[in-house]
Amino acid sequence: MKWAVEQKSVKMSTSNFCSLPWTQIEIQTDGTYRACCRQVGKQYHNDGEDVLKFPEAGFKEAWNSDSLQELRRKFLNNERPSECANCWKEEAAGIESLRLNMSKKLSDIMFVDPTPELLDLKLGSHCNIKCRICNPFVSSQWTTEAHKETSKQWSYFDKSFVKHKRNDSVITANKEILDHWLPNIKQICVYGGETFMIPPFFELLDMCVDSGHAEHIELIFNTNGTYYKPEVAEKLNKFKMVLFHWSIDDIDERFNYQRHPAKFDKVIENVKLWNNTIDRGIIKNKIWCTVSLLNIAYMPELSEYWDRNLRQYIELLDFGYCHDPLYYNMKILPNHTKEWISEKLTNATSIDIGDWKYATDKSCRTNLDHFEKMTAFMNSEDLNEKHWEDFLEECGRADKYRKEDFASTFPELNRSING
Numbered sequence: 126m127k128w129a130v131e132q133k134s135v136k137m138s139t140s141n142f143c144s145l146p147w148t149q150i151e152i153q154t155d156g157t158y159r160a161c162c163r164q165v166g167k168q169y170h171n172d173g174e175d176v177l178k179f180p181e182a183g184f185k186e187a188w189n190s191d192s193l194q195e196l197r198r199k200f201l202n203n204e205r206p207s208e209c210a211n212c213w214k215e216e217a218a219g220i221e222s223l224r225l226n227m228s229k230k231l232s233d234i235m236f237v238d239p240t241p242e243l244l245d246l247k248l249g250s251h252c253n254i255k256c257r258i259c260n261p262f263v264s265s266q267w268t269t270e271a272h273k274e275t276s277k278q279w280s281y282f283d284k285s286f287v288k289h290k291r292n293d294s295v296i297t298a299n300k301e302i303l304d305h306w307l308p309n310i311k312q313i314c315v316y317g318g319e320t321f322m323i324p325p326f327f328e329l330l331d332m333c334v335d336s337g338h339a340e341h342i343e344l345i346f347n348t349n350g351t352y353y354k355p356e357v358a359e360k361l362n363k364f365k366m367v368l369f370h371w372s373i374d375d376i377d378e379r380f381n382y383q384r385h386p387a388k389f390d391k392v393i394e395n396v397k398l399w400n401n402t403i404d405r406g407i408i409k410n411k412i413w414c415t416v417s418l419l420n421i422a423y424m425p426e427l428s429e430y431w432d433r434n435l436r437q438y439i440e441l442l443d444f445g446y447c448h449d450p451l452y453y454n455m456k457i458l459p460n461h462t463k464e465w466i467s468e469k470l471t472n473a474t475s476i477d478i479g480d481w482k483y484a485t486d487k488s489c490r491t492n493l494d495h496f497e498k499m500t501a502f503m504n505s506e507d508l509n510e511k512h513w514e515d516f517l518e519e520c521g522r523a524d525k526y527r528k529e530d531f532a533s534t535f536p537e538l539n540r541s542i543n544g
């Protein structure tokens with residue numbers, strides 16, 4: 126069997142098959158379950174019953190749920206499930222989707238009594254920042270702001286439902302099934318919230334290290350870069366491989382605006398501190414930049430900053446896409462701004478992105494390869510008329526509440542938008 130982070134670009138464009146429903150389970154911050162982070166809606170449930178949710182339903186119930194069996198059936202029939210729309214949209218724009226990136230060959234899949242090889246764990250929404258493109262579902266800071274304010278976020282989330290989410294007992298409550306699954310687990314992804322603020326993350330580390338299974342597990346997690354915890358490094362060094370996803374979407378004041386109240390200089394200081402503590406043979410780093418309306422115009426500047434200042438600490442520059450909230454999706458920009466951005470990205474300096482084998486889209490080798498896909502994605506749909514007013518309203522609301530200013534933080538982008 127080929128291992129995901131080692132394999133090169135998988136070409137499966139003639140088939141709709143996705144292997145993740147046989148190999149992975151995801152728990153979200155509200156305790157519901159899906160096959161992966163790209164699915165929209167349709168959390169796992171049994172026929173005629175409510176959505177399965179932790180703590181009432183554990184990993185075992187979710188893995189055996191009727192809706193997961195139904196999803197598997199659809200893929201075996203070569204259907205394109207509607208809940209996988211994000212993959213279909215990315216592939217239509219020429220982007221290597223999660224489906225393509227993670228897919229295994231049919232012959233490598235255990236169809237009878239499968240046990241997961243990959244765990245995608247959103248262990249809680251504990252977070253100390255509230256990124257513009259984030260939401261109350263995954264950031265406790267956002268929950269506080271959104272509950273105080275009349276935010277556009279409530280077009281996406283039910284206010285009565287979204288509270289501070291705490292899956293604090295999820296590891297201990299699922300210990301029995303995790304003991305059964307761990308020998309076969311090859312990769313665990315942990316996303317928050319902020320990973321270094323989430324208590325079950327540390328329980329998970331202990332479980333993997335104490336059981337001896339850490340040595341065959343690749344651990345991947347995101348961090349907003351505000352924490353430096355040297356005492357954790359010793360445990361991380363026991364894993365087969367650890368991949369830090371540094372959530373760095375931009376530089377300097379633009380970073381501070383997008384990731385309020387994190388400070389760019391402090392994050393860069395922490396990158397360097399971690400670098401002095403970790404075993405570089407085991408621990409890998411990548412910048413995980415989420416490209417949105419706010420930062421797409423500044424991707425050349427981020428690439429150049431990484432190349433000049435961070436390449437020696439963070440070995441890969443990688444990109445993902447902001448789909449929701451739609452009012453920060455780059456597809457809503459006015460056409461004349463899309464043209465200006467497309468030209469700026471096309472004429473940017475070519476920079477190799479580093480150790481691409483840890484990339485999500487393994488077909489790209491330079492920033493320009495990524496920029497071509499970004500502009501294709503941006504230009505693949507015109508959502509301006511439907512969502513521009515929402516952007517103006519939400520951006521203006523957040524600016525006022527946070528005492529920030531879009532126009533002076535993004536002067537070139539603002540000039541282009543205003544013609």
Ligand code: SF4
Pocket residue numbers: 143144145146160161162163164208209210211212222223224
């Ligand atoms: S097709 Fe995409 S969204 Fe659907 S399960 Fe696979 S990776 Fe997830």
